[in-house]
Amino acid sequence: MDALAGLPLAYSVRNIRVEPNLVLAPMEGVTDLTFRRLIRKIGGAGLTVTEFIASEGLRRGAEKMEEMARIDPDEHPVAIQIYGRDPTSMAEAAKIVQDLGADICDLNFGCPSKKVCAHSGGSALLKDPVLAQQIVRAVRAAITIPLTVKMRSGFDSTQRNCPDIAWMCQEEGAEAITIHWRTRADLYSGTRAVDKIAETKQRIKIPVIGNGDIVDFASAVAMFRDTGVDGVMIGRGAIKNPWVFKQVRAQMLGLPCPAVDAEEKRHVLVDYYESCRAWFRSDRGALGRMKKISNYFTHGLPYASELRTTILRSQSVDAAIEAVNMYFDNLAEWTARGGTNRLDGSVAEEGDAAPFA
Ligand SMILES: Cc1cc2nc3c(=O)[nH]c(=O)nc-3n(C[C@H](O)[C@H](O)[C@H](O)COP(=O)(O)O)c2cc1C
The missing domain is CATH 1.10.1200 (Non-ribosomal Peptide Synthetase Peptidyl Carrier Protein; Chain A)
Structure with missing residues (x-):
């Protein structure tokens, strides 16, 4: 079968067109304005997302949070991601996100960090669907821009409940869902299991974006094929290779992979x-x-x-x-002098002088 046949090339979150349907993942301590500018300059990503921002800090006007929420006037579409556990604070922070000019407000239901989970934020919300629902409802009522939610597939292997949580989010007015296939307990290990992403895609009508270990065209296509998602999100792969979006995009269009010298x-x-x-x-x-x-x-x-x-x-x-x-x-x-002429990790030959010698 043609590797490209049937691959979606774009999706829409209400009136926001995400084309290419390749999204830069939110990454704390990484996807600040400088990194997002780098990715935009290289091209290929259809949507960028800020690192997560504490709703409490944002609503209190903490300088650091405001700095983290800064976006460029021409950085569109962009989502600002917030986290927290108090529906009122989350709603107030979401209103600020909207006033700052974000196209999308994204809620973090996926952070595995002990600090965030200890306060029932991030992926701890997957274990507390009632609180999660209150948060989505409160935020939805506070803003008019599209609202999206990013989550892991579940809290641990016995509770892979993302289809239920995603469905609840949709019913409460969320307009797209991103799912990282790992559970909270997996942290960053575990064996690839995207079945719950596929199940969620079957279950809900809003766009589903697949995430986890996508580093190139082959892994992006595998996510599309195995789950039927509308888009893919790339995190660590983009730090290692900021050209990944451009390269995957080109190949999705049937063009050669652009080389980087x-x-x-x-x-x-x-x-x-x-x-x-x-x-x-x-x-x-x-x-x-x-x-x-x-x-x-x-x-x-x-x-x-x-x-x-x-x-x-x-x-x-x-x-x-x-x-x-x-x-x-x-x-x-x-x-x-005859060493490798590609920076693709080819192993240097015995006896070659190290470039850094
Ligand atoms: C350094 C780092 C910081 C992260 N910070 C966030 C964050 O702020 N919000 C969030 O939703 N996910 C965060 N994540 C998770 C990523 O968005 C993504 O879901 C995860 O890395 C899996 O995707 P990947 O395999 O493409 O990296 C972070 C991941 C890393 C490696």
């Missing part, structure tokens, strides 16, 4: 570092974020561990940029 990688990484410097307004804050992203981004690069170590040891943004430039200069030289 070393110079483009260098340019994007240095550009990102400069954005962090401007955003955090201090080397300390910027370095923390840069180191986190670099850990993912450098995966698959030859001798990446040496580059990572050097970045981790950097005491200033300038030093980190110098390390990146030196790495790519050395890599270019090494490539010219």
Whole structure:
């Protein structure tokens, strides 16, 4: 069968067209404005989502939360995600999200963190359908923009109840549901099981977006084929490879996968570092974020561990940029001498000089 036949290319959340139907996942400490700008610049994502924002903090006007909720005037469509357990606070925060210009307000019913679950937020709501329903109802009544919910497939293997929770959300006025196939108990391990996503898609009328371990065209197609979802969401795969949306999109249209060369990688990484410097307004804050992203981004690069170590040891943004430039200069030289000419993780041959030597 033609791998592309029948694959959806877009979906709509009421009047919001998500095309391509590839969504950047919300990721705390990652998908701030600087990272979302990087993804938008490269292209291929049809919707971006902020990291989760505490409803309590947002409604109290906490500066940090307002900063986290900042969106660019031309960043559309964009969803702002909030979490919490108090329906009134969630409703007030959702109203702020709407006033800030978000196209969509997304509720987090999936966070596995102990801190969030201990207060019955995030994935703990999957175990408390009554409270979950009160939250969706209160938020729905407070805003006019589309409301969506992101969840895990359940709390643990004995309670994989996302079809029920998704159905409840739909009946209360939610307009799309994203499901990460793992349960809360799985954290980030577990064996791929997307059956509950497929079941939810069968059960509800609003769009369902599939999430979990999508890193390329093959894994995106597998999610579409195995579940019938309307769109897919990509998280960690986009930190490792911010070109993933562009690449998956091209292949969904039957085009070749766009190659990414070393110079483009260098340019994007240095550009990102400069954005962090401007955003955090201090080397300390910027370095923390840069180191986190670099850990993912450098995966698959030859001798990446040496580059990572050097970045981790950097005491200033300038030093980190110098390390990146030196790495790519050395890599270019090494490539010219016959080393691997693709940054696709090909293993260097015995005796080759390391690009970072
Ligand atoms: C560093 C990190 C932070 C995350 N923060 C959030 C968050 O703020 N809100 C949320 O709904 N999910 C969050 N997630 C979960 C992701 O959105 C996504 O569901 C999960 O990583 C699975 O998708 P992936 O395999 O494509 O990464 C986070 C994941 C990671 C790795």
